[in-house]
Amino acid sequence: MRSLIIDDHPRLELGLITADLPSELGSPDWLVELLSLESDAPVERDEACRSAVRNLLRGFGYKPTGRGKPASEYLVRAAEEDKLTSINLPVDICNVVSLHSGLPISVVDADLVQGALRVRVAPEATSYIFNASGQEIRLDGLLCLHDQEGACANAVKDSQRTKTHEKSLRTLSLIWGTRELPGRCEAALDWYGQLLRRAGFTSVESECSR
Numbered sequence: 001m002r003s004l005i006i007d008d009h010p011r012l013e014l015g016l017i018t019a020d021l022p023s024e025l026g027s028p029d030w031l032v033e034l035l036s037l038e039s040d041a042p043v044e045r046d047e048a049c050r051s052a053v054r055n056l057l058r059g060f061g062y063k064p065t066g067r068g069k070p071a072s073e074y075l076v077r078a079a080e081e082d083k084l085t086s087i088n089l090p091v092d093i094c095n096v097v098s099l100h101s102g103l104p105i106s107v108v109d110a111d112l113v114q115g116a117l118r119v120r121v122a123p124e125a126t127s128y129i130f131n132a133s134g135q136e137i138r139l140d141g142l143l144c145l146h147d148q149e150g151a152c153a154n155a156v157k158d159s160q161r162t163k164t165h166e167k168s169l170r171t172l173s174l175i176w177g178t179r180e181l182p183g184r185c186e187a188a189l190d191w192y193g194q195l196l197r198r199a200g201f202t203s204v205e206s207e208c209s210r
Contacts, residue, residue: 002110002172006209007120011056012143014119014209015175015189018110021168022200027092031199034096035086037079043187045076045102052180053104057155060121061141068137070104070155070176090164090171093195101188103177104155106145108162110170115148119174122151130157145174171201179210 006014033039053072057064064070075098078084084099086092094107122139128151130137137157144151152159155176164171173192177185186208196204 002117004117004119007118009059009121009143011059011178011180012119012210013177013179013181013185015173015177015185015192015206016209017173017175017189017192017196017204017206018171019173019196019201019204020170021090022202024200025089025166025168027086027089028199031089031092031096031195032086035079035084035092035099037076037099039100041096041100042191043097043101043184045072045100049102049181049184052178053102053155053176055180056176056178057142060143062139064156068156071157072098072102072104072155075099088164088166089199090168090173093192093199094173096195097175097188097192101175101184101191103175103184103188105173105175105188105192106153106155106158107164107171107173108145108153108158109164109168110172111168112162113145113147113152113172118146119143120146122146122154126151128152128159128161130160132160143176177208 098105126139145153152162
């Protein structure tokens with residue numbers, strides 16, 4: 001597991017998992033089927049989870065509403081509208097676990113993050129590009145993963161510069177859990193590891209930090 005510093009936070013319970021990708025990035029049918037709200041899952045979202053995740057993100061001034069709401073809520077809306085489709089293997093696994101657990105999850109290319117890693121609240125006037133079109137998100141007061149280049153992932157939208165792609169070899173995923181939901185982060189982390197191994201990922205390592 002790559003070394004990562006986590007700043008003290010009154011609510012955060014962070015799940016970390018690293019893995020090496022199989023040679024084939026295509027998602028198997030059994031995984032794509034799990035992108036449906038009707039699919040069975042060992043951990044299930046609920047209204048208490050949605051509220052607790054928003055509490056986690058708003059603690060330092062960030063407003064998790066509108067376009068700044070947690071990524072897990074976007075997934076639910078997309079699934080309800082039958083618009084949640086396969087992207088690539090690492091992202092699909094991330095989306096499956098996030099959709100059903102109700103916890104937002106980041107997945108980054110472990111070879112694209114630079115230097116020491118740290119999870120902390122982003123300072124004022126912080127932003128990054130989050131998609132190939134060059135759109136930016138303001139991050140002031142939002143919990144983020146940082147490397148030596150700056151913020152690169154969070155529970156809302158991950159940075160374009162560290163996203164997985166067709167030649168990615170290793171992934172680092174962060175489950176943005178909260179202490180308000182005892183056991184949920186660990187359950188999501190355990191299922192995440194099971195899905196990675198079933199899909200052929202190797203060197204899967206995980207831990208939950210409070």
